[in-house]
Amino acid sequence: MVYRRTQQVVKRLAARRQAILSAARETAAEGGMSAVQIAPVATRARVAAGTVYRYFPCKADLISELIAEVSRDELAAIRRAADAAPGPSSALAAAVTTVAVHVLSHRKLAWGILAEPVDVDVTASRLASRREIAGEIELRIGAAVRAGHLPAQDTALAATALLGALHESLVGPLAPDNLDDAGRLRDAVQTVTLLALRAVGVMDARARGLVVQAVMPARILVGA
Amino acid sequence: MVYRRTQQVVKRLAARRQAILSAARETAAEGGMSAVQIAPVATRARVAAGTVYRYFPCKADLISELIAEVSRDELAAIRRAADAAPGPSSALAAAVTTVAVHVLSHRKLAWGILAEPVDVDVTASRLASRREIAGEIELRIGAAVRAGHLPAQDTALAATALLGALHESLVGPLAPDNLDDAGRLRDAVQTVTLLALRAVGVMDARARGLVVQAVMPARILVGA
DNA sequence: CAAAGAACTGAACACCAATTCAGACACTCT
DNA sequence: AGAGTGTCTGAATTGGTGTTCAGTTCTTTG
Numbered sequence: 001m002v003y004r005r006t007q008q009v010v011k012r013l014a015a016r017r018q019a020i021l022s023a024a025r026e027t028a029a030e031g032g033m034s035a036v037q038i039a040p041v042a043t044r045a046r047v048a049a050g051t052v053y054r055y056f057p058c059k060a061d062l063i064s065e066l067i068a069e070v071s072r073d074e075l076a077a078i079r080r081a082a083d084a085a086p087g088p089s090s091a092l093a094a095a096v097t098t099v100a101v102h103v104l105s106h107r108k109l110a111w112g113i114l115a116e117p118v119d120v121d122v123t124a125s126r127l128a129s130r131r132e133i134a135g136e137i138e139l140r141i142g143a144a145v146r147a148g149h150l151p152a153q154d155t156a157l158a159a160t161a162l163l164g165a166l167h168e169s170l171v172g173p174l175a176p177d178n179l180d181d182a183g184r185l186r187d188a189v190q191t192v193t194l195l196a197l198r199a200v201g202v203m204d205a206r207a208r209g210l211v212v213q214a215v216m217p218a219r220i221l222v223g224a
Numbered sequence: 225m226v227y228r229r230t231q232q233v234v235k236r237l238a239a240r241r242q243a244i245l246s247a248a249r250e251t252a253a254e255g256g257m258s259a260v261q262i263a264p265v266a267t268r269a270r271v272a273a274g275t276v277y278r279y280f281p282c283k284a285d286l287i288s289e290l291i292a293e294v295s296r297d298e299l300a301a302i303r304r305a306a307d308a309a310p311g312p313s314s315a316l317a318a319a320v321t322t323v324a325v326h327v328l329s330h331r332k333l334a335w336g337i338l339a340e341p342v343d344v345d346v347t348a349s350r351l352a353s354r355r356e357i358a359g360e361i362e363l364r365i366g367a368a369v370r371a372g373h374l375p376a377q378d379t380a381l382a383a384t385a386l387l388g389a390l391h392e393s394l395v396g397p398l399a400p401d402n403l404d405d406a407g408r409l410r411d412a413v414q415t416v417t418l419l420a421l422r423a424v425g426v427m428d429a430r431a432r433g434l435v436v437q438a439v440m441p442a443r444i445l446v447g448a
Numbered sequence: 449c450a451a452a453g454a455a456c457t458g459a460a461c462a463c464c465a466a467t468t469c470a471g472a473c474a475c476t477c478t
Numbered sequence: 479a480g481a482g483t484g485t486c487t488g489a490a491t492t493g494g495t496g497t498t499c500a501g502t503t504c505t506t507t508g
Contacts, residue, residue: 003476003483013485038466048487050468059466117341119465127397134398151428154415160398161389161419168388169381173351174358176381191378195385199423204375227453227506237455262496272457274498283496343495 017055019045024066025109033112036063063118064125070113071129074102078136085214088143089150089202093214095140096162096196099133100189103170104179111171134159141200151201162196190215241279243269248290249333257336260287287342288349294337295353298326302360309438312367313374313426317438319364320386320420323357324413327394328403335395358383365424375425386420414439 023045027036038059042049056062081098085091103110112118113129138159144150169175169192179185190211197207247268251260262283266273280286305322309315327334336342337353362383368374393399393416403409414435421431 005484006476009475009484049466050488051486053467054485115339117343119341119343123397130396130398157393157400157412157415158419160396161393161416164392164396165385165389165423167392169385172354172384172388173347174354174384188381191381192385195382195423198425199389199419201422201428204425229454230506233454233505273496274458275456277497278455 016045016047016051020047020052020055020062021065021069024062025070028066028112029106029109032108033063033116033118036066036112036118058120060120060122063120063122067113067122067125067129070109071132074099075132075136077102078133082136082140087149088140088147089197089206089210090213092137092140092144092200093193093197093210095137096166096193097189097211097214099137099163100166100170100192103166104185104189107171107175107179110167114167114171130163134163137162144200149202153200158200162199165196165199166192186215240269240271240275244271244276244279244286245289245293248286249293252290252336253330253333256332257287257340257342260290260336260342282344284344284346287344287346291337291346291349291353294333295356298323299356299360301326302357306360306364311373312364312371313421313430313434314437316361316364316368316424317417317421317434319361320390320417321413321435321438323361323387323390324394324416327390328409328413331395331399331403334391338391338395354387358387361386368424373426377424382424386423389420389423390416410439 020041023041024036027041027044038052039049041062042052045052052062056065078095078098081094082091085094114126134156138155141150141153141155141158145152145155170179170188176184176188179188193211193214194207197210198204202210244265247265248260251265251268262276263273265286266276269276276286280289302319302322305318306315309318338350358380362379365374365377365379365382369376369379394403394412400408400412403412417435417438418431421434422428426434
């Protein structure tokens with residue numbers, strides 16, 4: 001054996017792997033999951049179709065990693081927003097708002113990650129992704145309950161229901177289609193956050209206050 | 225032309241068409257949408273694969289009709305339940321409960337109709353189906369608002385969000401998996417109805433009362 | 449009953465994207 | 479340089495399912 005993987009090569013391999021993943025992500029963001037086919041992704045990543053298989057055993061694995069990656073980013077954003085809030089109720093509001101804004105900023109990608117039909121089986125990673133996000137929301141609901149801001153409840157079911165409400169009303173097939181202008185987008189985020197907060201038992205008046213606070217940070221509305 | 229479709233034949237044709245649809249529905253209920261393939265459905269309906277194409281131009285049309293049929297039944301059930309309620313808030317509660325119970329009673333079918341990946345394009349009929357159901361819920365929310373029982377709100381968005389919450393928490397991938405025993409099923413229905421009512425602005429205490437009323441009719445819990 | 453039209457059958461075909469692999473190329477080390 | 483190993487290429491293969499259609503069977507009518 002007279003061959004050793006030099007550092008340079010290791011880096012190149014890692015870079016190429018990431019290039020393929022990024023190409024898949026961009027493709028999904030532009031054309032939805034149905035557009036994520038091996039050949040186009042390979043072209044976009046400037047490699048041949050066969051090369052993709054040196055990095056991912058099969059298409060399902062590629063898409064699973066894509067889902068995991070997006071999910072990781074999402075979770076980090078939620079935590080950042082919630083941790084910056086002054087109290088448990090605000091944290092919950094911030095978490096919900098963050099999900100809403102993210103999902104709206106990348107509708108096609110979100111729809112692809114969440115629910116769009118895919119020709120390979122990615123149930124496992126979708127499940128994991130949802131679990132992570134729902135788990136985080138559940139934590140925040142739990143904290144608000146313990147702080148006495150919310151009535152006792154099944155936090156897991158509540159978290160799942162909240163996510164369902166957000167997704168369906170913002171990226172589902174019945175989502176309003178005029179959410180591209182910033183004003184309407186903010187309205188939708190506010191409305192849906194209000195619904196979510198009331199659902200877990202925040203009083204109407206207080207919920208309205210929390211929503212305004214949560215949506216305030218303008219940076220949150222420029223996307224990312 | 226010395227051939228005329230006799231009454232007997234017309235009936236047989238209609239029966240066969242319905243047999244194919246029913247076979248598709250049963251197949252979907254047992255194995256999900258992925259199991260709904262032309263060959264198995266044809267076998268189940270006791271016809272050859274080719275015969276299916278004498279009744280449905282293509283698979284997408286077959287599945288679209290299946291979705292429409294299920295959706296029609298669902299809508300009828302919702303209306304029946306809501307119309308039997310004593311007031312607008314009760315009607316809303318009844319409508320929500322009905323959706324929850326139905327969806328739980330036929331989880332695989334519901335998942336197939338709503339969101340399961342299908343290899344042909346059925347977005348249009350899924351959209352129509354959702355629109356019908358959401359429209360009905362929206363009407364009920366609107367009535368409750370006009371009656372002064374709920375704060376003014378975007379009823380369309382609210383209806384969509386409610387359905388999303390129901391679906392995600394009851395048939396989505398994060399749905400609890402122990403809903404087969406009647407007690408837990410009722411708990412889940414109650415919890416989720418409570419969330420839904422609070423989301424649109426019903427006070428916690430009042431919502432709890434409405435939920436109990438709506439879930440009361442025992443017949444609603446034996447399914448169908 | 450025979451002729452003509454309609455419906456049915458099921459094996460063969462078409463399609464399309466994931467996956468493979470033999471040959472070309474690149475890198476490492478003596 | 480060149481032997482040995484790893485990596486890349488992209489055309490060909492594969493697999494699975496929707497769809498077709500030539501031949502068969504059934505139905506109607508004179």
